[in-house]
Amino acid sequence: MAARLCDRNPATSADALIDEMVPPSTFDDVSFDSYIPDPNEPTQAAAVAKAREFVERASKARSGKRKGLFGRKTPTQGVGLYLDGGFGVGKTHLLASIYHSMPEPKSFATFVEVTHVVGALGFTNAVERLSKHTVLCIDEFELDDPGDTMLVSRLLTELTAAGVNVAATSNTLPGQLGEGRFAAQDFLREIRKLSSVFETIRVDGPDYRHRDLPPAPDPRADAELVEIAENTEGATLDDFDALCEHLSRLHPSKYKDLVDGVSLVCITGVHPAEDQSVALRLVVLADRLYDANIPVTVSGAKLDEIFTEEMLAGGYRKKYLRATSRLLALSRFAETAV
Structure with a gap:
């Protein structure tokens, strides 16, 4: 039978959730070089160039320091990249390539997995663990309810302030996250805060x-x-x-x-x-x-x-x-x- x-x-331990924040095995060997842009879709080649540029900016941001109160050196603000496009245009391929190009420690997870990790570890513990990472890659970024909006807004605000760089993919523009699921207008301030974290790049093309x-x-x-x-x-x-x-x-x-x-x-x-x-x-x-x-x-x-x-x-x-x-x-x- x-x-x-x-x-x-x-049974999944809370601590194991952080260690498992890696790209799916199907993306173990991908790179910017292995992404083949569709010649009929110029946004794809442009997205590859922007993703490479993000890695350069993110590496500098993570290694840089700025003087804070009493002359203490604190991390430079993290940078963000948001790949917006339809299904099957290679956004996850590019996101995994970003992950592979950044030094350890680093993390990669779907949006749902990120919220699960925060729920399992607790917000403070999750921020403490993730704030040591060079980059947080979030696949399939989406907001399904007001609680997610507030949670992710606060999380990314604290992480980027700690110098963590954030790259994300979605098929919804940052300013439109949450539309049709809840009263998004009541949470515009939080949604706009999320939008300000990212530089948005469009990736067009048919579903491969x-x-x-x-x-x-x-x-x-x-x-x-x-x-x-x-x-x-x-x-x-x-x-x-x-x-x-x-x-x-x-x-x-x-x-x-x-x-x-x-x-x-x-x-x-x-x-x-x-x-x-x-x-x-x-x-x-x-x-x-x-x-x-x-x-x-x-x-x-x-x-x-x-x-x-x-x-x-x-x-x-x-x-x-x-x-x-x-x-x-x-x-x-x-x-x-x-």
């Missing part, structure tokens, strides 16, 4: 995950899926509803460990998510599966039908589109992996 994700209950690729594979029959799972070493087999219920009982910071060591994820009975909370947990799971390059194959509905039209028309549209893009890429991967 195939193993189930639903039977896994990973879907360039010249066929449509997503059709769902498999249940019996075929069971056979594949039972005959694939390291595969897991879960019912969609049971998996969604299991995810609700796990803190999202544990999703990375939940799929650790899995070679293939098989899910039966896929159907559109019933509500926003379920859908957002599936977004986090999709991100962790994509980071680990784990193929996904399903029965039931197609993977591009998980998020309803109503959800795609709401404030989390970009999250759902990114997750769909990644799930489709993993489902195509499964076609060649099994």
Whole structure:
């Protein structure tokens, strides 16, 4: 019988969260040189140049000192770079290249992972630990609620004041973060403070995950899926509803460990998510599966039908589109992996 994700209950220590703030393994060997700009999209070549320039500025900012009160030397203010663009244009590739180009200690995490680390360590402890780093790279920067707005605004303000450089990617301009999710106008001061940290660079282009690729594979029959799972070493087999219920009982910071060591994820009975909370947990799971390059194959509905039209028309549209893009890429991967 195939193993189930639903039977896994990973325990992640708070201290380990900082040590695990590194790029996904798929980006272990990327560099500025390995990023191939689309000749039809001049913003991509410009983004590479700006990212290289950021590394130079960040290195100088971190090594520089300024005189403070009573002649004490304090760190120079950290600098910031914000790569704004659509899905699959190579923003994470550039962010990982920045990370690899900076000296230790340094950290790389998604926005959600950053908030999880702060929640696990406590704000003061997180600032103390991260303030020693040369750079904090934040992938998929987004603000989903007022609490996140206040938390990240305060965090980045303190870190940049301590000399930490910050690079981020997103598909939402800094001044538009939070739109459609909560009363953003009530938090404009905090959002503007965040915007002031970054120099914003636009990266345009089509989603590379879907360039010249066929449509997503059709769902498999249940019996075929069971056979594949039972005959694939390291595969897991879960019912969609049971998996969604299991995810609700796990803190999202544990999703990375939940799929650790899995070679293939098989899910039966896929159907559109019933509500926003379920859908957002599936977004986090999709991100962790994509980071680990784990193929996904399903029965039931197609993977591009998980998020309803109503959800795609709401404030989390970009999250759902990114997750769909990644799930489709993993489902195509499964076609060649099994």
